[in-house]
Amino acid sequence: MSQLREPSDSHPIETPVGSGADAGMTALGPLPIAVDVVVIGGGIIGISTAYALAKAGVSVCVFEKGRLAGEQSSRNWGWVRTLTRDVAEVPLAIRANALWADIQSRADVGFRRTGLLYLQENDADAAAHAKWIAAARDHGLDATLLTRDAAVRHLPPSSRAWSGAMYSASDGVAEPQRATHGIAGLAQDLGAKIYEHCAVRGIESAAGRVTGVITERGVVRAQAVVIAGGAWSRLFCGNLGADFPQLKVRGSVLRTAPFEAPLHAAVNGKDFTCRKRADGGYTVSQFGASMADVVPDSFRLMHHFGRAWLANREFVRLRFGKRFFEELRMPRRFAVDRETPFEQCRVLDPAPSARGVSQAWARLTETFPVFGQARIAQSWAGYIDVTPDGLPVMSAVPQHAGLFLASGFSGHGFGIGPAAGELMANLVQGNALAVDAAPFRFGRFARVRSEKA
Numbered sequence: 001m002s003q004l005r006e007p008s009d010s011h012p013i014e015t016p017v018g019s020g021a022d023a024g025m026t027a028l029g030p031l032p033i034a035v036d037v038v039v040i041g042g043g044i045i046g047i048s049t050a051y052a053l054a055k056a057g058v059s060v061c062v063f064e065k066g067r068l069a070g071e072q073s074s075r076n077w078g079w080v081r082t083l084t085r086d087v088a089e090v091p092l093a094i095r096a097n098a099l100w101a102d103i104q105s106r107a108d109v110g111f112r113r114t115g116l117l118y119l120q121e122n123d124a125d126a127a128a129h130a131k132w133i134a135a136a137r138d139h140g141l142d143a144t145l146l147t148r149d150a151a152v153r154h155l156p157p158s159s160r161a162w163s164g165a166m167y168s169a170s171d172g173v174a175e176p177q178r179a180t181h182g183i184a185g186l187a188q189d190l191g192a193k194i195y196e197h198c199a200v201r202g203i204e205s206a207a208g209r210v211t212g213v214i215t216e217r218g219v220v221r222a223q224a225v226v227i228a229g230g231a232w233s234r235l236f237c238g239n240l241g242a243d244f245p246q247l248k249v250r251g252s253v254l255r256t257a258p259f260e261a262p263l264h265a266a267v268n269g270k271d272f273t274c275r276k277r278a279d280g281g282y283t284v285s286q287f288g289a290s291m292a293d294v295v296p297d298s299f300r301l302m303h304h305f306g307r308a309w310l311a312n313r314e315f316v317r318l319r320f321g322k323r324f325f326e327e328l329r330m331p332r333r334f335a336v337d338r339e340t341p342f343e344q345c346r347v348l349d350p351a352p353s354a355r356g357v358s359q360a361w362a363r364l365t366e367t368f369p370v371f372g373q374a375r376i377a378q379s380w381a382g383y384i385d386v387t388p389d390g391l392p393v394m395s396a397v398p399q400h401a402g403l404f405l406a407s408g409f410s411g412h413g414f415g416i417g418p419a420a421g422e423l424m425a426n427l428v429q430g431n432a433l434a435v436d437a438a439p440f441r442f443g444r445f446a447r448v449r450s451e452k453a
């Protein structure tokens with residue numbers, strides 16, 4: 001699999017993953033003494049939370065240990081979808097689609113309603129899609145089942161006999177390498193402060209209530225703290241004595257150089273996914289390109305994740321390698337007056353699985369032969385943070401008044417990011433919520449523990 005090659009034509013190319021071309025976001029100068037809310041983590045969730053808080057006139061400061069969107073939020077496929085969501089997430093996904101349109105009107109984050117197709121090969125696929133549509137119908141989605149003829153009108157000539165597709169015209173994509181930065185700029189315009197290369201080591205509290213955070217550059221007082229640390233949230237929470245069951249799955253992706261093909265909708269072809277990028281290329285992957293590195297937490301959390309892994313073993317392969325020893329060496333409890341694991345790893349940058357990306361590429365080019373003319377420009381990977389039930393936690397953290405967690409988005413957090421940020425801002429302010437947040441509460445995992453005890 002080729003690594004990044006120089007583009008050979010004059011099309012604009014999106015910022016390649018890992019290039020660090022996000023200079024200029026960091027707030028310069030000393031840290032503030034006090035703000036209303038501190039957000040830990042400069043991914044799409046932390047930045048969307050900061051944007052929603054800043055819109056409400058709340059003073060907010062984001063600390064990012066590495067680069068803005070350096071981890072999952074710049075490495076994902078860029079799908080913004082309602083289709084196939086857990087029904088609990090559907091109201092958020094609908095709200096997010098509206099928020100993306102509003103953000104796009106203010107900053108170019110590459111949001112387009114391209115339409116999105118889940119292709120079907122047989123009656124069983126069609127029945128599964130019909131079942132999902134029936135379950136989600138009450139939310140007023142535009143999801144529909146297309147006949148074979150209607151489905152293939154969205155596709156290039158194909159070697160496979162599709163029987164139809166599930167389709168949403170209002171779903172689409174945004175550009176992961178622009179989106180978090182675009183939203184961050186809007187938040188900064190409203191007064192939010194964003195500090196890159198500044199890890200939060202821990203929290204300060206008094207009488208059981210959060211009073212601020214301890215960063216590597218000093219203490220900042222705050223009335224509330226939101227942990228939006230992506231794959232690091234379990235470690236951060238664990239050091240506070242809060243057990244957040246979260247594991248990581250490595251997803252591998254490739255992009256092509258700019259290339260003209262009659263494919264504008266985002267497509268899930270079961271054994272490949274493909275969507276047009278704003279830079280003229282395509283982002284390609286497959287669900288089967290995911291791999292779970294076996295780590296010490298895999299054993300510690302077996303009682304939470306065993307059932308989920310069995311249900312998804314077709315898509316997620318287990319791999320034992322050096323990541324086991326890296327995580328074994330990482331302390332689970334650490335002092336906050338010296339360097340912490342958050343400073344020792346500024347950006348999680350796993351290697352892509354050559355097998356995963358080459359399989360996705362092979363399936364795509366076999367299915368749509370026109371892609372045989374495309375050139376692979378780059379491949380990369382990202383660690384997806386997952387919870388046992390595949391739903392995020394967006395909730396207060398029990399026993400720590402003023403502390404909130406927004407994490408565990410389980411591969412769905414980019415698309416719903418803006419709505420998740422809005423939900424978190426309302427939670428922090430104690431406002432009425434427009435969606436039912438009960439499925440996202442932190443405490444739901446305690447039941448599994450006590451059942452096992």
Ligand SMILES: Cc1cc2nc3c(=O)[nH]c(=O)nc-3n(C[C@H](O)[C@H](O)[C@H](O)COP(=O)(O)OP(=O)(O)OC[C@H]3O[C@@H](n4cnc5c(N)ncnc54)[C@H](O)[C@@H]3O)c2cc1C
Nearest residue numbers: 041043045065073076077079200230251382412413414415
């Ligand atoms: C390959 C892949 C494909 C995906 N495809 C899609 C898709 O098509 N659609 C979709 O909706 N979702 C997708 N996802 C999932 C989506 O990218 C994530 O759910 C989302 O980006 C999570 O955002 P986040 O802000 O929670 O985490 P992240 O983007 O990982 O951000 C967390 C940030 O917190 C920082 N941090 C952690 N601890 C600290 C600390 N102590 N101090 C300071 N900073 C800290 C980290 O450095 C990191 O930058 C995909 C993910 C991957 C990897």
